Amino acid sequence: MPSALSKNRVFRFAPSPNGLLHLGHALSAILNHDLAAACGGRFLLRMEDIDPARSRPEFEAAIYRDLAWLGLDWEKPVRRQSEHVAFYGEALERLKAMGVLYPGFLSRGEVKARVLAHEAAGGVWPRDPDGAALYPTEERALDRDQALAWIAAGRQHAWRLDIDKARALAPTVLDWKEAGEGPEGQTGIVAAKPERWGDVILSRPDAPASYHLAVALDDAAQGVTDVVRGQDLFHATAVHRLLQSLLGLPVPAYRHHGLVSGLDGRKLSKSNQDTGIAAYREKGVSPAGIRALLAGYGFVFH
Structure with a gap:
């Protein structure tokens, strides 16, 4: 059972809404979510939208949609840097x-x-x-x-x-x-x-x-x-x-x-149009399948 001290632990996932989430983002989000759950702590979501030239509301909406599909839940309201x-x-x-x-x-x-x-x-x-x-x-x-x-x-x-x-x-x-x-x-x-x-x-x-x-x-x-x-x-x-x-x-x-690296060995990046979470969903991959893909890279979830 989590101790009173562990329940005070606070984790966060803080993406920038300037593109679609890929497997690397899913890894960070899941790790933060699962670690918070394991200790009875809190899991927060923050939008790092301080750059108005690159941040888009449609990408922010896609982030919420992808994380919810992955089975993650976060505290509301979401902190937005632009505010x-x-x-x-x-x-x-x-x-x-x-x-x-x-x-x-x-x-x-x-x-x-x-x-x-x-x-x-x-x-x-x-x-x-x-x-x-x-x-x-x-x-x-x-x-x-x-x-x-x-x-x-x-x-x-x-x-x-x-x-x-x-x-x-x-x-x-x-x-x-x-x-x-x-x-x-x-x-x-x-x-x-x-x-x-x-x-x-x-x-x-x-x-x-x-x-x-x-x-x-x-x-x-x-x-x-x-x-x-x-x-x-x-x-x-x-x-x-x-x-x-x-x-x-x-x-x-x-x-x-x-x-998480691509087939060419470089880290995944929004700017390189790497395969997003939404694309995996559209191909019929399940949230459990995403975790299995990440486990295949050697990442262990708790």
Whole structure:
């Protein structure tokens, strides 16, 4: 029988309504649902629809339909990020007051050109754990009045985290408890190294909060105690731990699971139009059949 403590555990599945759910999403959703049920805890659903250019109501409706078909039930109402913009803005202002944010004005094209030129000359440009080039750091020292003048004039910019200043304000030892496994087999107490990500974006004109900021704030606001998600987000946890430290947020336990791969070995992706849950349903595959497919990949459900 679940203990009183276990009944206070809160799990969540947080998809973005910018495409159809595939087997990888089904894996995360089922794991969170089943783990919550096993301990008598709570299972929440959150819509990460902070990017209005990509989020679509028809995809949100499809997510509800697919999860219900899989036999999953979640607490209502569903938290939707688009309804909490002011909440994220307040956190941004707190970080600005700490002096750890600065406006970055370079476009992606400008950064790419600079990286290509540097590498063509034989240099090595630092990259984050996902392989993306780190943002140049000279704007950290940009004159404040000049920056504000450019912003007032309508110049496009994104608010970036000065990773060095932010790391200096956080505890010397920054880590998290990993109940699952990282891409290289990391488990147990894992040292967080947010500096590997450079000066990440926390807000931009088309999205008032980045994934990093929104996920840290939302998990805290919803009382999430257990974050269960794919290994592709394992290294991003370091940034989340830094933001939790800066903003005084509670730290959940983390459990990263393996990824479902396609026939070509790459992880499944909405952008690649990988087979969605709805397509399996239309082919006559049952919810039990979906679990069997995932079990065939080596995933075990409890």
